[in-house]
Amino acid sequence: MxxxxxxxxxxxxxxxxxxxxxxxxxxxxxxxxxxxxxxxxxxxxxxxxxxxxxxxxxxxxxxxxxxxxxxxxxxxxxxxxxxxxxxxxxxxxxxxxxxxxxxxxxxxxxxxxxxxxxxxxxxxxxxxASRWLKGENQLLEHLVQQRTAELSRLQDALITAMASMAETRDNETGNHIRRTQHYVAALARTLREHPRFADTLTEENITLLYKSAPLHDIGKVGVPDRILLKPGRLDAEEFEEMKKHTLYGRDTILSVERELGGSNSFLTFAREIAHYHQEKWDGSGYPEGLAGDAIPLSARLMAVADVYDALISRRVYKPPFPHEEAVRILREGRARHFDPDILDAFLQIETEFREIAERYRDED
CATH class of the missing domain: 3.40.50.2300 (Response regulator)
Structure with a gap:
């Protein structure tokens, strides 16, 4: 217990x-x-x-x-x-x-x-966590002057509370959360000098992306157990219900923003990732069917991280794929599922992804 x-x-x-x-x-x-x-x-x-x-x-x-x-x-x-x-x-x-x-x-x-x-x-x-956040409203009003020390405590408390809520219900492990946040940070560091991304991928924002990445599947707390814990592939109707986790995740972060009376960069990244990480570059994803740069950068980074980890991880309906096979599948998704520049960055550092996966591997 x-x-x-x-x-x-x-x-x-x-x-x-x-x-x-x-x-x-x-x-x-x-x-x-x-x-x-x-x-x-x-x-x-x-x-x-x-x-x-x-x-x-x-x-x-x-x-x-x-x-x-x-x-x-x-x-x-x-x-x-x-x-x-x-x-x-x-x-x-x-x-x-x-x-x-x-x-x-x-x-x-x-x-x-x-x-x-x-x-x-x-x-x-x-x-x-929610009551603690309410008590921090006065502190948040002075974040411009007091910067990262207080904000870091807020972020860490929120991450711990909300990400653990998703872990409690899902079969995915805490190591999935650790791996994906390290993947996202590695991609962001690789792309920080790229002309398309340099303005966004500052050192501060890379840290915020790393901290907000664990909340990508927080919306799964709203998916019924019969679907979330089903020992096999979902049928079409069940998949439609599962897809709603992106909306539930968005709404969870929005509720925190309402409690605070506003947002900040951390919550914005968290909401974008939770809402849009299942969108695809060619517009065939969900929940909104966004395409290209209309998909927030934070979610495009998470898409690569999440798919890679899903491929190399054991699921009830499949064994883990070898790293090489996962890389091949992601390469095939370039400019279809994934932002081509982000996928190229992944290919550039795919050995680092392998090392992260090994460092935080699931125990059998």
Whole structure:
């Protein structure tokens, strides 16, 4: 089970009209969190303000979970408390309805303890990061004078919180994140003297690209488990749903920018990468079908890094390709999938990519 992120136990509120369910959830969580229990919606609304996260049943008499969630989100005192629905209602429209009310997650019964532990830890971590970011607003107003020290702490806290949220749900490893950020930095350093890119690829921006690259797949937290964790290739309908991770990622970064009351270069790079890293040079990618220089440079760099790593990595539906085969496939994508100048830079330093892959290889 993931350990709590605070020095003192955080408080979870479990809401269910069935005593056996309350006992089960309390037994699963009591060793790591303070637990409060509510047998109905009215009591839940009374207890909620002192809690850090709420696990909420849907089907309850008098006031169902949807009504409770609606009131929680309408009250400024409880609006930012993460709500996870726990319910036997497993239809997609039920999940969509619950999430549209403001819940952060939707788990169907019977509950899988490992998934429960991971989701609770993930959303507590994200809430703590969000609250910390709010507290840094005054500092952000003085970034022009105080520069990189404070901003670096902000960036690192955000990266840790959000990238780990994606790792919790996906089969890809933390080493994938490390490899891709090193690939992106290597490409950017190689291209910093290129006339097309020199104005953008300053030393400061290369550092920001390196730090923001781990957030490229943060949107996968919005993809249902049945698709994200499917042990095989996706069918056409499933792939359409998977493609939405680029939009979910964009929206996640936008929500952070709204919290801060503005953006900065780090968040701009993070949003561009999350949104556009699946676009292709010839316009055949997604989600917008952008082509050429209309695709942000940050996303074009990530496209090369992400595809290379996907090719050399083991997946449930394929073995890892040798480095030479990955290079051949990327070369074939020049001026089709990839910006030709960026692909040429990759070919120039492909041995460095191999070294990065070896240094941060996945354990068998």
């Amino acid at each position: 993931a350990e709590p992120l605070s020095n003192s136990p955080l408080t979870l509120l479990v809401v269910d009209d069935t005593p056996d369910n309350l006992s089960l959830m309390a037994g699963l969580l009591k060793d790591h969190y303070r637990i409060k229990l509510a047998v109905n919606g009215a009591l839940a609304l009374q207890l909620a303000p002192s809690c850090d996260l709420i696990l909420l049943d849907v089907m309850m008499p008098e006031m169902d979970g949807y009504s409770v969630c609606r009131q929680l989100k309408a009250n400024p005192e409880t609006a930012d408390i993460p709500v996870i629905f726990l319910t036997a209602r497993s239809q997609d429209e039920d999940e969509e309805y619950g999430l549209n009310l403001g819940a952060v997650d939707y788990l169907t019964k019977p509950i899988s303890p490992p998934i429960l532990y991971a989701r609770v830890a993930t959303h507590l971590r994200l809430r703590q």
